[in-house]
Amino acid sequence: LKPKRPKTELEASAVPIPLVPSYLPLQLDSVLGYIISTLAGMDEMEFLRNITNKYGNTINLRGLNEDFVVVLDPSSVQHILAKNQPNYEKGPQFQEIFHEFLGSGIFNADGEVWKTQRQLARPHFQTSEFRDAALINRHVDQLIKVINKRIDTAPNASLDIQNLFCRFTLDEATDFLFGDSINSLEHEDSEFSTAFNYAQSITAWRFRVPLWKYLVPKRRFLREIKILDNFVYRIIDNALERQEERDKESKKNHETETEKHNGGHATLLDHFLSYQKETEFDREYLRSMLLNFLLAGRDTTASLLTWTMWHLVQRPDVVARMKEEILQVLGPNAVPGYDDIKKLKYQKQVVNEVLRLCPPVPFNIRQSIEEDVLPNGYYVPPKTPIAYSAYSTHRMPELWGNDVLEFDPDRWGPERVGSIRPFMFVPFHAGPRICLGQNLAYTTAQVTLTRLLQNYEIQPVPGFKPEQLGDIVLFSRNGMQVHIKKKSLIED
Numbered sequence: 001l002k003p004k005r006p007k008t009e010l011e012a013s014a015v016p017i018p019l020v021p022s023y024l025p026l027q028l029d030s031v032l033g034y035i036i037s038t039l040a041g042m043d044e045m046e047f048l049r050n051i052t053n054k055y056g057n058t059i060n061l062r063g064l065n066e067d068f069v070v071v072l073d074p075s076s077v078q079h080i081l082a083k084n085q086p087n088y089e090k091g092p093q094f095q096e097i098f099h100e101f102l103g104s105g106i107f108n109a110d111g112e113v114w115k116t117q118r119q120l121a122r123p124h125f126q127t128s129e130f131r132d133a134a135l136i137n138r139h140v141d142q143l144i145k146v147i148n149k150r151i152d153t154a155p156n157a158s159l160d161i162q163n164l165f166c167r168f169t170l171d172e173a174t175d176f177l178f179g180d181s182i183n184s185l186e187h188e189d190s191e192f193s194t195a196f197n198y199a200q201s202i203t204a205w206r207f208r209v210p211l212w213k214y215l216v217p218k219r220r221f222l223r224e225i226k227i228l229d230n231f232v233y234r235i236i237d238n239a240l241e242r243q244e245e246r247d248k249e250s251k252k253n254h255e256t257e258t259e260k261h262n263g264g265h266a267t268l269l270d271h272f273l274s275y276q277k278e279t280e281f282d283r284e285y286l287r288s289m290l291l292n293f294l295l296a297g298r299d300t301t302a303s304l305l306t307w308t309m310w311h312l313v314q315r316p317d318v319v320a321r322m323k324e325e326i327l328q329v330l331g332p333n334a335v336p337g338y339d340d341i342k343k344l345k346y347q348k349q350v351v352n353e354v355l356r357l358c359p360p361v362p363f364n365i366r367q368s369i370e371e372d373v374l375p376n377g378y379y380v381p382p383k384t385p386i387a388y389s390a391y392s393t394h395r396m397p398e399l400w401g402n403d404v405l406e407f408d409p410d411r412w413g414p415e416r417v418g419s420i421r422p423f424m425f426v427p428f429h430a431g432p433r434i435c436l437g438q439n440l441a442y443t444t445a446q447v448t449l450t451r452l453l454q455n456y457e458i459q460p461v462p463g464f465k466p467e468q469l470g471d472i473v474l475f476s477r478n479g480m481q482v483h484i485k486k487k488s489l490i491e492d
């Protein structure tokens with residue numbers, strides 16, 4: 001047993017966070033119950049929601065005598081993500097779990113290491129980098145080609161659209177970040193995507209199982225990481241060669257460093273390399289940087305598109321309004337760019353409503369540095385893991401009303417959007433570490449949806465029901481089966 005700390009003055013003045021009850025020493029009943037149920041396919045997000053419905057919006061899920069705080073109130077979420085953000089870091093536990101996979105990349109770093117990467121990367125995510133949406137459209141072309149081929153060869157069979165979206169966003173993200181697409185839409189069983197998926201799912205297990213070091217097999221994990229490394233190092237070495245040639249050229253032309261930076265860069269990697277003079281990056285740093293951005297950007301957008309399909313196949317009325325809007329703004333065939341997408345206001349409402357009910361990152365963890373008191377008076381001890389769940393906060397009836405579980409894009413319409421207060425809706429996180437790719441994600445999702453609705457009719461598969469899987473990203477365990485037929489917008 002951990003020795004009991006003497007109470008500090010702050011602790012004495014605050015309220016202890018309610019403990020979720022358990023009955024065996026070391027809370028073994030709760031810990032084992034959770035692991036067994038998860039292995040058996042439990043919906044973890046609904047499990048957490050049921051616990052908070054029963055015990056309150058600020059709880060301590062203590063396991064093996066370690067505290068684990070969960071907060072859902074917008075004011076507490078705001079406190080840890082923004083107001084007192086410096087006191088809530090990713091922390092050593094998080095970093096250890098992710099280390100082999102992500103090194104000290106942006107997603108897995110705190111302090112100066114995080115800050116430098118964020119500052120350097122930010123310009124690459126400005127809208128100007130994807131205003132014409134050409135890169136996105138190129139990969140949507142490929143997606144459409146694969147869907148058409150599938151319709152031609154098996155017109156009556158259902159299709160797992162989640163699988164296609166994962167391959168599509170992997171191709172788009174590797175193109176945007178590395179300048180070298182995996183082309184997994186063309187070659188489904190790419191060694192890289194298998195290795196990436198495996199590394200991600202083992203990492204999610206390391207989170208769930210407190211004794212992961214002893215329980216989760218490591219040999220295959222390290223073998224798959226090696227496959228990722230080989231792939232990424234090849235890209236880095238090519239980019240370094242290109243950079244050297246560019247440097248020689250610019251010396252010939254007597255360009256200054258500032259002129260070089262202002263030139264615009266095709267990929268995130270080139271963008272980082274253009275700062276090589278000021279900041280010495282080694283290959284390992286660049287490798288981690290790329291894998292971190294890939295993790296952050298790829299499955300999240302695929303998840304958003306997947307759950308959008310699930311809601312749309314059940315709501316022909318919503319689809320009809322979306323199609324009407326596309327016809328008005330773009331017509332049946334025009335390929336959308338960023339500026340067109342901005343005019344698709346109802347479509348954005350639909351996307352926001354999906355992000356509310358099915359946030360791609362449903363759960364997120366920080367660790368306190370010093371002791372603290374939350375705005376609702378609860379005491380947070382030092383060095384304590386503290387989590388928030390966008391999934392649960394987005395489903396609180398006291399915030400959203402009694403129709404909270406209804407899919408209603410009109411919540412986001414001009415008359416009602418005013419009642420959505422900050423930190424009630426946090427699919428992209430918030431505060432200084434808010435998602436860097438938010439704008440790119442909306443653009444990718446909306447360009448893709450527009451083109452799918454211009455070209456197809458998408459229908460439910462009778463009897464199919466997705467099973468939520470709350471890994472690092474919210475997916476459906478059994479895919480997302482839909483029926484899809486070619487149909488132009490003017491045939492409606």
Ligand code: HEM
Pocket residue numbers: 106107118173293296297298300301304359360361364365427428429432433434435436437438440441442
């Ligand atoms: C629907 C799509 C997306 C969602 C819901 C989403 C959500 C999030 C969330 C919740 C975080 C905070 C993670 C944490 O701190 O633990 C985050 C961070 C981040 N996201 Fe996204 N994201 C999406 C798409 C993208 C895309 C497309 C990219 C880029 C290719 C991207 C790049 C990043 C980066 C670099 C961070 C780390 C920011 C930092 O720590 O300073 N995201 N995202």
